[in-house]
Amino acid sequence: MTERTYTLDELCNLTGLPKRTIRYYIQMGLVDRPEGEKRTAFYLTKHLESLLRVKRLSAQGLSLEKIRQGGDGIPQEVSKPQHPGDVSYCSHIYLADGIELVVDANASSMDQHQMRRFIKGALEILQAFKAEQEETEKQERKD
Secondary structure, three states: OOOOEEOHHHHHHHHOOOHHHHHHHHHHOOOOOOEOOHHHOEEEHHHHHHHHHHHHHHHOOOOHHHHHHOOOOOOOOOOOOOOOOOOOOEEEEEEEOOEEEEEEOOOOOOOHHHHHHHHHHHHHHHHHHHHHHHHHHHHHHHO
16 A cells, blocks of 8 residues: 655645745755655655644744754644543643643644633633622622
C-alpha cells in the first residue's frame, strides 16, 4: 500500500495556508522539505500533519520560534484524553485568588483572539460579581 501524496496546491487547500507561508515554514524548519526535487516535489501525510500542528499552535498564541524549538511544554503529538491515565495539556489562567480558568487547547475550538475575548469577558463578569457582593455587604451593614 503506497502512502498518499499531496501537491503544494492540495496542501494549501487542506490547511488553508498560502503557498508562501508553507514555504516559509519549510525554510524555518517547522516542516520537513518536500520529497523529490523542484517540479517533481511532493508532500506526504507527515507534511500535512506538521502544517496543521504549526497552524494550531500558532493560533493558540505560540511564536513560530517557540514552535520550532519544540520542547518547553509544547506537545509533539497531543490528543483529547479518552481513557484514564491519558495526558492532557492545559493552560491555567489566573483570574483572582482561588479562581482559575483551565483551558484544554486541543479540545477547545477557540483561536487566540477568541480566547482573549473570553478571558476578558470572564474578568468583567468577576468584577461585576465582586462589585455586587460589596454593594450587598454595604447594604447589610446599613440595615
